Amino acid sequence: MNIQQGATQAPVTGGALLQALFDAMPGRAAFLDVELRYRYVNREFLLALGATEDCVIGKFVEDVLGAQAASLYKAAIQNLSANAPQRLRRFVDDASGARWIEEELRPFTRGGVMQGVVCVARPLADAEQQCESDRLELLESHRTREAIHAAVFDSALDCIVVIDAQGRVVEFNPAASATFGYSREHAIGRTVAELIVPVEMREHHNSGLERFRAGGPASVIGRRVELEAMCADGSRIPVELAITAVGSGPSALFTAHLRDLRPAREAQTQIERQREALYQNEKLAALGSLLAGVAHELNNPLSIVIGQALMLREAAQSHASFDKHFEEFAERGAKIETAANRCARIVKVFLAMARQREAERGRVEIPDLVERVLELLSYGLRTAGIEVTKDVPADLPPLLADSDQLHQVLLNLVVNAKQALEAQPAPRRISIVARADQAAQTLDLHISDNGPGVPDAIRSRIFDPFFTTKPQGVGTGIGLAVSRGLIESHAGSLTLEPPQPGAGAVFAIRLPIDAVSIENGAVAENTATEAQRIKQRRALIVDDEVEIAGLLGEILRRLGFDCEIATSGDHAKQAIAARPADLILCDIRMPNGDGPAFYDWLSVEHPQLTNRIAFVTGDVLGPGADRFIARSGCPIIEKPFTPEDIRLVTDLLCDDAAA
Incomplete structure (x- = not known):
C-alpha cells in the first residue's frame, strides 16, 4: 500500500479496513510517515487531543504534539529495527487529563524499506506513574545535588583537588588554579605529584598511594597536616592539608582540601610585630617614668654644681689680677662647670627622647645639633674605634623646626651607622656633611659610613615599619620609619642615596630653610640683649631643696632682687599674705603644698600675681605636671639651669608685669 498518500486518498489496500483496525485498537494509535507526518489516527487519539481529523492528518508531530515530543520521536526512530521496537514515556496534559503514557513505536516496511511508523x-x-514520578524526582534530586556540589566546589575559598587511585587529577577547582597557577584543563589527567608535590616528597607520596591501593593503612587520610606545596613557577608555599578517601582499592578517589597558610602566617607575623611594638611602647613609657624620677634627682644637684661652679669661676677671675692662684681656681671652676653642663645636656637629651608631645617649632642651629648628638654618642663611638669626620659650616642658616625631633632623627642615623660598622674591619668611619642650597632654600645633611651598605634586595623596604635586619633584641625596625615621618612632618625628605663604589650607606636629609626662623632668631637675640636694667624688687623663691633655693637667691640678688625663701607651698602662702612679691620662682613638686596647688590659690587670692610666676622643675614628664604646665601657660625653667636662664625669665616676667 502507498502510505505516502494523504488522508483524502484511498489506501492502496483496504483503507477502510485499516482505519477500522486503528479505531478498534485500545488506547491511542497513529501511523506516521518517515517525515513524521500523521497519515492515520484513531478516534481515541482524536478524543485525547480534543481535535478533529482535519487538524491532525497531514500535520507534523511537532505541530500536533510540540517540539519536545517531536524530539523524542526522532531519537526513537533512529534506533528502530524490526526486532527491537522503541518505547518511550511522556507526560501529557490534554483533553483526557494530566497523566503519564507509554508509547510503543514499530516500523512499517515494504521491500525492506521503512515506509512509516505505527x-x-x-x-x-497508577503504580507505574508513581514509579515514574519517583524516578523523575530522584533524577531531579540528583541533578540538584550535583548543582549544589558544583556551586560549592567552584566557590570554595580553599583549594579542592580530587585524584584517583593512580594519583591522576580528576577535579581541580578555581581556588586551586588561582593558588598553584595551573588551569583546570592543564591539571586534569596529570598526576598530582608532578603538579604540586615538591620533588623531595614525591617518593613518599607515591609509596603512600601504593600502600593504600594494596589495602594498607594511610598515613595522612583523615588528619590535618601542615606541609609545603609547589606552585607552577617552582615556588614553595605553606599549606594545611586534609584528605578524604571515597572507596578503596583501584577505584578509590581522594579529595584533598588545601588551605594556603600564607595569609594566616602573615597575619600572625603582623600580630607579633604589633605585640612587639606595644611591648616597646610600654618599655618607652616605663623608661619615661623612670627618667622623670632620675632627671628630678639628678637635676637638683646638677643645678647646684653648675651654679656654684659658675659663681666660683667668676669670683676667682675677679681676684686673678691680685693672686695668680685665683686664676688656677677659675680654670678648675670652668672645668667643673663644663663637665656638669655636659651631664645636664645628656639628661635633657634623654628627657627629650622620652617625651611624647606635639612638635614645638623654634630656632635650630644645625652645627649645635650635630655637636650635641656626637657628644651623647662619643663614648660608644670612641670605644668602637669609629672615626667621625664633620663638614658642617658654622654659618649655616638656622631652621624653624623641633629641635628634639631633629635630634632624634640624627641620633638614629648615627647609631645605625655605628651598628653597621661594628662587624667591619678597621678603619671605621662615619661622615656628616651639611650644606645650604640658597637657590633652592634648602639645607642638606648627609650621614654616611664605610660599612657594607644596604643590599639591593632590601633597599626599597628599609623605611617600612618593623622591618629590620638586626638580630633579635638589637633593633625594633621602627627607627628609620619614625625618622622619615618626623622629617616629612617638617616638609622635608629622608632618602637612601644610590650606592657608590667602595662606600657604605648614605642617608640624605633635606629640610626647607624658612626665613621666619631667621627673623625669630633675630628677635630673640635682640630681646636677650635688652632690658638689662632691673630695679630693686622683691622675689619669692619656693623650693623644698634648700641648696637650690639658696642658689636661686644668690643669682637673683646679683640681678638686684631682694629675695625671700619659702620651703613649701603653705609657707609661700604665708609669705605672700604678709607681703606681695614682684617675682615668684616656684618648684612644682614639693611636700606640704606643691606648685599647682599654690598657683590655684594665687588665682583666687592674688590673681594679679599669676603673670609674675615661673616654675622651676627637673621633671616635666609626669602627666600631672604636663597638664598643669599646659593649663597655666607659665614660663618653665628646667633644671639644671644657668644664671642666664634665670635672667631671661626675670626679664620676661618683669617686663610683662610692667606692661
Missing part, C-alpha cells in the same frame, strides 16, 4: 500509546497504571 505508534500505539496507553496510559500508565
